[in-house]
Amino acid sequence: EPEVTQTPSHQVTQMGQEVILRCVPISNHLYFYWYRQILGQKVEFLVSFYNNEISEKSEIFDDQFSVERPDGSNFTLKIRSTKLEDSAMYFCASRSRDRNNEQFFGPGTRLTVL
């Protein structure tokens, strides 16, 4: 069964460093999302992406964050200058055009900022 994949599974970085989290959505999906989950807290929406542009973003998704679909398969989240509070699980999700709101999640990348 097709699934969303994410790399790396765990990323450790120093505060102030840039990180890029990578996702490969399900191949026929057109809508892409990033969510994050701080330990012990709710899964929170960051950004949605369709047709090579951002559809919607939350207030969490400030100028330090950016997303890109550099090729036909990858979808990336970049954090330019990481802060301690960026430590969280980051989940990528995707959905197809005809399955409204049925978002399928990847296994997540655990980001630890030291």
Added chain:
Amino acid sequence: QKEVEQDPGPLSVPEGAIVSLNCTYSNSAFQYFMWYRQYSRKGPELLMYTYSSGNKEDGRFTAQVDKSSKYISLFIRDSQPSDSATYLCAMTLNSGNTPLVFGKGTRLSVIA
């Protein structure tokens, strides 16, 4: 984002029990409702997806939506130890490209 309330538990039941998990929400504009299962340090896995008020059944799982009360439920029949996980409710405003709003999740343990 609009608030979704979910009792975090933990909830511990014996194997074979019927489990009831619930969420309430405040925004009547929510139209689509989902239940996700999340194992420890894994991504949420979509279990059920409903739109209208009423019940939807899939195997041992039944999702129930009561829009008038702004209340959704997930029932698990004949619970198994493999059902032990955190169950997240999620909802969204409409059928467009709108984000999911999650509850905090209820941690369930099914004891053999």
